[in-house]
Amino acid sequence: xxxxxxxGGGLVQPGGSLRLSCAASGSIFSIYAMRWYRQAPGKQREWxxxxxxxxxxxxxxxxxxxxxxxxxxxxxxxxxxxxSLKPEDTAVYYCNAILSTIARRTLNDYWGQxxxxxxxx
Numbered sequence: 001x002x003x004x005x006x007x008g009g010g011l012v013q014p015g016g017s018l019r020l021s022c023a024a025s026g027s028i029f030s031i032y033a034m035r036w037y038r039q040a041p042g043k044q045r046e047w048x049x050x051x052x053x054x055x056x057x058x059x060x061x062x063x064x065x066x067x068x069x070x071x072x073x074x075x076x077x078x079x080x081x082x083x084s085l086k087p088e089d090t091a092v093y094y095c096n097a098i099l100s101t102i103a104r105r106t107l108n109d110y111w112g113q114x115x116x117x118x119x120x121x
Contacts, residue, residue, distance in 0.1 A: 028102070
């Protein structure tokens with residue numbers, strides 16, 4: 001019943017910016033955390049950023065100072081503002097939510113479909 005829909009990916013030059021968005025919908029009871037992951041070709045998926053239910057945020061070292069994660073609780077939406085983008089940021093970016101559903105109130109992971117971010121001249 002839960003769906004995550006992402007938007008905002010695309011092609012950008014080095015030093016440019018993109019803003020990713022992910023909206024969660026369905027039979028959601030409570031959201032514990034929302035996170036962004038990314039996966040580059042030939043590499044394993046890595047965690048990028050997270051925002052908790054109390055709005056506390058966490059980032060992987062390689063994006064600190066450049067990326068900002070935020071959440072609109074009323075809309076069950078998470079954003080990732082990406083500034084000063086580098087070619088090594090090129091990857092498919094995935095939205096992830098840790099939440100409980102109305103039917104089952106244990107916490108589980110849900111994933112979006114992924115959106116391509118390409119940083120190139």
